[in-house]
Amino acid sequence: LPTRPYSVSGDGSLSYLTPLQMGRHELYEFVPYVAVFGLQKKERSLSQAFASYAADLDVLEAEHAATADKRTLSDVEKIKRHSHASLLLLDELELDKAMVTTPLVFAVMVASLSQFVVGYNTGVMNAPEAVVFKGHSIAMWSLAVSAFAIGGPFGSAVGGTLADTRGRRGALLIDIWTFLIGGIVQTFALDMFSIIVSRFIIGFASGLSSVLVPIYLGELAPPNLRGKLGTMTQFALVIGILVSNVLAFPFATEELWRVLFAITPVITIMQLLCAPYLLESPRWLLGRDPDSKRARFIIKKLRGLRYDHEVETEVNHYISASRVQDCDDEHELNSNDTVIEMFRNPNIRLLFISCLILQMGQQFSGINAVFYYSTMFFDGVIENPLVGTTAVGAINVIFTYIALLMMDSYGRRTLILWSSGGMFFSCVVIVLALKGVFNNYIALTAVNSYVAFFEIGMGPIPWLIVAEMFDAKYVTTAMSACCQLNWACNFVIGLVFPYLNASLGPYCFVPFAA
Numbered sequence: 001l002p003t004r005p006y007s008v009s010g011d012g013s014l015s016y017l018t019p020l021q022m023g024r025h026e027l028y029e030f031v032p033y034v035a036v037f038g039l040q041k042k043e044r045s046l047s048q049a050f051a052s053y054a055a056d057l058d059v060l061e062a063e064h065a066a067t068a069d070k071r072t073l074s075d076v077e078k079i080k081r082h083s084h085a086s087l088l089l090l091d092e093l094e095l096d097k098a099m100v101t102t103p104l105v106f107a108v109m110v111a112s113l114s115q116f117v118v119g120y121n122t123g124v125m126n127a128p129e130a131v132v133f134k135g136h137s138i139a140m141w142s143l144a145v146s147a148f149a150i151g152g153p154f155g156s157a158v159g160g161t162l163a164d165t166r167g168r169r170g171a172l173l174i175d176i177w178t179f180l181i182g183g184i185v186q187t188f189a190l191d192m193f194s195i196i197v198s199r200f201i202i203g204f205a206s207g208l209s210s211v212l213v214p215i216y217l218g219e220l221a222p223p224n225l226r227g228k229l230g231t232m233t234q235f236a237l238v239i240g241i242l243v244s245n246v247l248a249f250p251f252a253t254e255e256l257w258r259v260l261f262a263i264t265p266v267i268t269i270m271q272l273l274c275a276p277y278l279l280e281s282p283r284w285l286l287g288r289d290p291d292s293k294r295a296r297f298i299i300k301k302l303r304g305l306r307y308d309h310e311v312e313t314e315v316n317h318y319i320s321a322s323r324v325q326d327c328d329d330e331h332e333l334n335s336n337d338t339v340i341e342m343f344r345n346p347n348i349r350l351l352f353i354s355c356l357i358l359q360m361g362q363q364f365s366g367i368n369a370v371f372y373y374s375t376m377f378f379d380g381v382i383e384n385p386l387v388g389t390t391a392v393g394a395i396n397v398i399f400t401y402i403a404l405l406m407m408d409s410y411g412r413r414t415l416i417l418w419s420s421g422g423m424f425f426s427c428v429v430i431v432l433a434l435k436g437v438f439n440n441y442i443a444l445t446a447v448n449s450y451v452a453f454f455e456i457g458m459g460p461i462p463w464l465i466v467a468e469m470f471d472a473k474y475v476t477t478a479m480s481a482c483c484q485l486n487w488a489c490n491f492v493i494g495l496v497f498p499y500l501n502a503s504l505g506p507y508c509f510v511p512f513a514a
């Protein structure tokens with residue numbers, strides 16, 4: 001029999017942790033090590049569930065103490081004690097969100113800039129099509145745009161292996177250098193072929209970033225901050241798209257278009273100058289050496305801890321969660337064996353297939369046709385196509401925030417249905433407006449509503465479902481597989497839309513509505 005005070009964990013095992021430490025331990029084990037937009041709801045649900053469970057144990061202990069004193073707790077006393085204990089523990093667990101240290105802030109900012117660069121390069125080719133190496137064919141320009149999405153799947157495919165072998169920090173630095181090389185080639189391009197090569201390089205780096213940044217931030221942050229950091233990276237991406245639209249006004253000209261492309265190397269140079277603030281992932285270090293002093297030093301900096309026993313408690317959270325989530329050399333982040341296991345497991349096969357279909361639906365809804373080619377689409381529809389493109393970018397940012405608020409109030413299925421229905425209706429209005437049934441500015445409004453409906457459902461939900469529905473040990477592999485498929489479908493849209501626009505004219509959005 002134990003001779004020290006102890007508690008019972010959620011799995012029934014004995015634990016010599018305080019209730020607060022137990023709560024954080026459970027969160028570490030059940031919240032996946034990825035920073036995903038909208039994950040806050042899962043974090044709160046887990047915190048509330050554990051707080052309620054710990055409060056039940058507290059009431060049970062109070063009943064035993066009362067029985068020993070030959071008295072009985074009334075129902076009112078039980079309810080008051082349960083409510084007090086639950087709220088107290090919830091407040092303590094929520095304290096992690098307020099305890100944001102300077103080293104964590106700087107690491108998050110440097111890593112998030114990579115997602116900003118991804119967003120910027122998603123939109124940067126939208127405006128300068130008419131001024132970059134005039135005389136190019138539709139095929140040449142569509143290949144230059146879609147080369148970004150050709151590189152993406154290759155980057156996301158090697159991202160997991162690179163993160164395992166070189167460390168999360170080392171892999172991110174390789175990613176930043178790749179962005180820099182691609183940005184320099186694009187800025188000083190000699191012809192369209194150079195643009196295509198540079199877009200492939202930048203796409204490769206973007207694929208790396210889409211895998212590395214969520215994992216890196218998820219492993220640096222405490223579990224109830226991962227959703228918030230995932231939200232920050234999503235905002236960095238959509239703001240990057242908007243900035244590329246805004247900068248097109250002064251720079252999308254025959255003389256200055258290279259300045260548009262120079263933003264990528266400028267930002268990556270800033271990242272390299274801030275590289276000392278990129279800390280290595282404690283999870284990766286502890287996975288290689290549980291006694292790592294470097295990991296303990298980093299944890300102490302990230303959490304703002306003062307005492308060694310606090311650091312050791314945090315280390316135990318990391319190690320225990322890593323065992324639960326299968327973080328070892330036999331289960332790499334992009335493990336093909338794990339993918340096969342998910343297809344063979346009847347309990348998760350349908351969920352995995354559903355996630356893959358949602359990723360295809362997200363891209364084949366045509367959203368990136370808007371971000372890649374809206375200036376081409378608005379040409380002849382409104383007087384200044386850049387105004388329409390920038391309006392789309394602004395709506396994208398605004399409804400990213402609105403989507404975050406709606407995720408707390410509505411179910412994922414409801415949001416997907418509303419999003420799909422709204423996008424379908426918007427496509428119908430766009431076609432009718434282009435046919436002359438409505439004013440051309442109705443077409444602009446419909447495109448903006450199309451983007452708005454995308455952001456409340458089809459944009460974030462396919463990624464969020466992976467983080468919320470899978471067991472933590474499958475999340476990273478499922479995310480990697482979904483990422484590769486998403487990039488592949490992205491390439492198809494980027495390559496095909498100029499031909500759809502040229503051949504179908506006002507009916508170019510019909511395939512997306514279907």
